[in-house]
Amino acid sequence: MGATVLQPGAMQSALMHPDISIRSISKTFGSNKPILNGINLDVAPGEMVALIGSSGSGKTTLLRHIAGLTPVNADGGEIEVRDHVLQKNGKVTRDHGKLRARIGLVFQQHNLIDRYSVLTNTLLGAIGRTHCVGGWFCRFNRQDQDIARNALSRVGMLEHADRRADQLSGGQQQRVAIARTLTQQASIILADEPIASLDPASAERVMRTLSEINAVDRVTMVISLHQIDFALRYCQRVVAMKQGHIVFDGPRDQFTRHKIVDVYGSDAEMGRV
Amino acid sequence: MMSQAREIGEINRHEKNVAEKRRWPVYLIWAAVFILHAWAWRGTEMDPVALIEYSSNMASFAAGFFPPDFHNLSRTIHEMLITCQIALWGTTLAVLTSAPLAFLAAGNVAPWWVVQPVRRCMDALRAINEIVFAMLFVVAVGLGPFAGVLALWLHTTGVCVKLFSETVETADPRPVEAIRMAGGGFIARALHGLLPQVMPHWISLSLYRFESNVRSATVIGIVGAGGVGDLLWEYIRSFDYGRTAGVIAVIVVVVCAIDVLSQQLRRRIV
Incomplete structure (x- = not known):
């Protein structure tokens, strides 16, 4: 397990220039109760943060906001990614495409293109930096092909490069999705419940892969998880959400049983989480 | 026991009333469909009697098609x-x-x-x-x-x-x-x-x-x-x-x- 430990000087710099900076964002869909309510969060470069909380607590919505896929409420708040404003006062900035290319998103359901090969799916990570016509017809340059093959090799999927994506297991598809973000050369990876639909062995392998990428490439990661044991084992920092609020933000060793009960209720004590 | 039976009876009566009220729109839709077809019947001058009246003409016309000619x-x-x-x-x-x-x-x-x-x-x-x-x-x-x-x-x-x-x-x-x-x-x-x-x-x-x-x-x-x-x-x-x-x-x-x-x-x- 590759836990990243920041030195004191680096820590100060990281806090001054966080990779992700969220200020007072809220989100309401229609006239319902807010899904996010006054969220403030900084994520330092190279951090691996576990975002936990029960279903409906706002984890996915928060990740979609950081990815620039959903605009925040127009009544204030902003999200900065690597010192560039991604969205402010309900509007995603015009050059969000360039910023978004730095953010890789790993989805719960992998979101691969079923009829494409594993290699083509991985190469699609490079579409943002490929000449448009080349991208339309999957004509990627030699360098990107090497990057994609290397990414597949890192996640242990190179031998399946020519197979169709829909012929793979859930765990294998998730590893291809991670390879796609590696090919994208994202400096931030957001993962939305990446192991929710996987068996324990596949889940372990996916988390190990993410942890290695974080340790070796110093890629900043925010991973929403339902499995607290995985969160505590692989992530140095835990951010817990409840009803649209952040109710805990700190190192994993401070996320005690008492805090778990605070976040999940008494079910946690009975071992249901 | 008696009050429970009365309660069940009331529930059944209520459900029956609700079901009756729900049926009305269905009756209205069927009535509208019937009126629409009656209106279209007049417009298209539908005449089933003509089918029987001119059946001999149709039979002699159909006979002209047999046997099919494949010379060309x-x-x-x-x-x-x-x-x-x-x-x-x-x-x-x-x-x-x-x-x-x-x-x-x-x-x-x-x-x-x-x-x-x-x-x-x-x-x-x-x-x-x-x-x-x-x-x-x-x-x-x-x-x-x-x-x-x-x-x-x-x-x-x-x-x-x-x-x-x-x-x-x-x-x-x-x-x-x-x-x-x-x-x-x-x-x-x-x-x-x-x-x-x-x-x-x-x-x-x-x-x-x-x-x-x-x-x-x-x-x-x-x-x-x-x-x-x-x-x-x-x-x-x-x-x-x-x-x-x-x-x-x-x-x-x-x-x-x-x-x-x-x-x-x-x-x-x-």
């Missing part, structure tokens, strides 16, 4: 092939035109101010029958199969854009989001996120339209747009019902063969 079979087959060629080009051009237009007519891809004008134009193309288009094109480009191809192209484009855009609207949005996150633009999202999902349906619908266009192409020949319809009209006008039956038999065989073939292909693709 080679010409019939030649014209039938032209009909299939008209259908092939009409369908291919329509499918090629419809593919990009389908994305512009899909509410989940394009904004409403693009979707609405595209859809209304396609409504217009569908509203005008192939035979009307064929008559117009015969005037524009002269008698012959080319007018037929143009007529089928326009009408089929109207149909295909509607059907194709509906499959785009039901496609899974998640792969599109993945391409968007990787930095893919509008066209890349459509080509990689949507097209692989809708392609099998589009191929299936295109094959179905080809079948249907073979049938349409036989009719548009009647107004001079080439193919077997031209021949069919020639025989009907000269009251040569034996040869008319021969042409109809060839049309039925070819249409059935194409139907079976495309059904097999569709099964393999989807």
Whole structure:
């Protein structure tokens, strides 16, 4: 397990220039109760943060906001990614495409293109930096092909490069999705419940892969998880959400049983989480 | 015990009242359907008695078709092939035109101010029958199969854009989001996120339209747009019902063969 430990000087710099900076964002869909309510969060470069909380607590919505896929409420708040404003006062900035290319998103359901090969799916990570016509017809340059093959090799999927994506297991598809973000050369990876639909062995392998990428490439990661044991084992920092609020933000060793009960209720004590 | 039974009785009565109230709209709908058909009956001058009254005339007319005359079979087959060629080009051009237009007519891809004008134009193309288009094109480009191809192209484009855009609207949005996150633009999202999902349906619908266009192409020949319809009209006008039956038999065989073939292909693709 590759836990990243920041030195004191680096820590100060990281806090001054966080990779992700969220200020007072809220989100309401229609006239319902807010899904996010006054969220403030900084994520330092190279951090691996576990975002936990029960279903409906706002984890996915928060990740979609950081990815620039959903605009925040127009009544204030902003999200900065690597010192560039991604969205402010309900509007995603015009050059969000360039910023978004730095953010890789790993989805719960992998979101691969079923009829494409594993290699083509991985190469699609490079579409943002490929000449448009080349991208339309999957004509990627030699360098990107090497990057994609290397990414597949890192996640242990190179031998399946020519197979169709829909012929793979859930765990294998998730590893291809991670390879796609590696090919994208994202400096931030957001993962939305990446192991929710996987068996324990596949889940372990996916988390190990993410942890290695974080340790070796110093890629900043925010991973929403339902499995607290995985969160505590692989992530140095835990951010817990409840009803649209952040109710805990700190190192994993401070996320005690008492805090778990605070976040999940008494079910946690009975071992249901 | 007694009070419980009374309570159950009240609940049953209440449910019965609610069910009775719910039935009224159904009765009204049936009444409206009946009135609509009665109104249409008068307009179409429906006369079942005439069927019986003129049955002997119809029997002698039908007898004229038997036995079918296949003396001119080679010409019939030649014209039938032209009909299939008209259908092939009409369908291919329509499918090629419809593919990009389908994305512009899909509410989940394009904004409403693009979707609405595209859809209304396609409504217009569908509203005008192939035979009307064929008559117009015969005037524009002269008698012959080319007018037929143009007529089928326009009408089929109207149909295909509607059907194709509906499959785009039901496609899974998640792969599109993945391409968007990787930095893919509008066209890349459509080509990689949507097209692989809708392609099998589009191929299936295109094959179905080809079948249907073979049938349409036989009719548009009647107004001079080439193919077997031209021949069919020639025989009907000269009251040569034996040869008319021969042409109809060839049309039925070819249409059935194409139907079976495309059904097999569709099964393999989807």
